[in-house]
Amino acid sequence: MTAIPSSAAPESAPPAGRRRGVLAAYVALTxxxxxxxxxxxTIPAMFLAQRGIPSLWLVAxxxxxxxxxxxxxxxxxxxxDSDIDAVMNRTKKRPLVRYxxxxxNALIxxxxxGxxxxxxxxxxxxxxxxxxxTAALLFYVFVYTLVLKRRTSQNIVWGGAAGCMPVVVGWAAVTGKVEWPALVMFGVVFLWTPPHFWSLAMKYKDDYARAGxxxxxxxxxxxxxxxxxxxYSWATVGCTLLLVPVTSWVYVAFAVLAGAAFLIVAQRMHAAVRNGRAYNPMKLFHLSNSYLALLFVAIAVDAAVGLPALV
Structure with missing residues (x-):
């Protein structure tokens, strides 16, 4: 097992800036x-699994x-990651870095x-x-954090699989099994993760370089x-259309329109880079957040409305 790296400074070091309350610090850890x-x-996956509105208790x-x-x-x-968090501007205010x-205590x-x-x-x-x-938790910690993150540029591609698991967990909570629509939604999040995270990493690449x-x-x-x-953006949008057999025109229309907007921004950024023009990767990063959230809201609405599937 890979050892958990030591902190970049002793725990007796003075805090940087104003300290949070104890409760707030533990919440920030999460x-x-x-x-x-x-x-x-998770919620839309449960709606689609139920083909309607699932038990509110089960959702909660x-x-x-x-x-x-x-x-x-x-x-x-x-x-x-407390050692590398300490040298990155984006993460230097995390609780362990600020002591x-x-x-x-954080480990316990x-x-x-869990x-x-x-x-x-x-x-x-x-x-x-x-x-x-629990499998997603263990994969994130032991495969992504302790093995992949510091060793390969494909870290977020494979490590991102842990972030795809909530849709499968939600589906399993409703049905007691894993079926193909859950795997499609897993695929959507899996393919969406690289363009989402790499656009952020483009802005903070000096941070990552400094941290090794x-x-x-x-x-x-x-x-x-x-x-x-x-x-990956094209692959993401293509994967969203695999849900056509279990959704109505409500979801499909949104998936096509929102997917087109997502692709236009990704294409414009690539064209700007290719032609040596100024670009802002954070525009795609922020859009990717809205895109995924609204796409899954469309799944939930489609399931709740209960219109017949297109196929």
Whole structure:
């Protein structure tokens, strides 16, 4: 097993800037803003699995267990990455870097939160959903964080699989099994992750270079990165259309229109890079967040309305 790296400074070092309260620091360890997007994909998956509106109790329990599992993974990620977080401007205010939470406490917190999340999902939903959520947690920590992140430029491609699991967990919570529409939604998030994260990494590539993390924008030319972003964007939109057999015109119309907007921005960025013009990768990053969220809202609305599928 890969050892968890040590912090970049001793825990007795003085805090940088104003300290948060203890509760706020532990909440920050879970990276709430990351969890929000994961949960946005869980609810629509449950609606589609139910072909309508599932039990509100089941939705609440699944969201709670899923949020706790994702929070545990993020807390353990903070422990493992505290050394590189300390040298990156984007992450230098995280709790372990500011010595707001002792590393040992953060490690225990992450482990306990993961165990509780398993119990919540098992008792509140079913064993399969608990196993899937825990598998995603373990994959994120031991495969992505401790193995892939510091060793390959394809880290986010394969490591991003953990972030795709909420849709499968949500589906399993409703049906007790995993069926092909859940795998398609998994594929959508999987293919969406590289253009989403690489556009962010283009802005912060100096941060990653300073930390010694081989994110693609650090080790490849800007033109190569934008070309891969465009390719994955096309693949993402194509994958969304695989849900046509289980959705109506409501979802399909939105998937086509929103997908076209997503592709236009990705294409414009690539064209700007190719022609040596100024570009803003954060435009695509922010659009990608809205695109995925609204796409899954369309899935939920389509399922709740209950119109007949197109196929």
């Amino acid at each position: 990276k709430p803003r990351v969890i929000e997007l994961l949960l946005v994909t 329990v699944t969201l709670l267990g899923g949020a706790m599992s994702a929070g545990a993974a993020n807390a353990l990620n903070c422990v493992a 707001e939470v002792p590393r040992r 917190f992450g482990i306990v939160l 165990l509780v999340s398993f119990a919540v999902l098992w008792l509140g939903a079913n064993l399969l959903s608990a196993i899937l959520a 993390v081989p994110m693609l924008p650090v080790v490849a030319t800007t033109r190569q990165v934008s070309a891969r972003i465009l390719a």
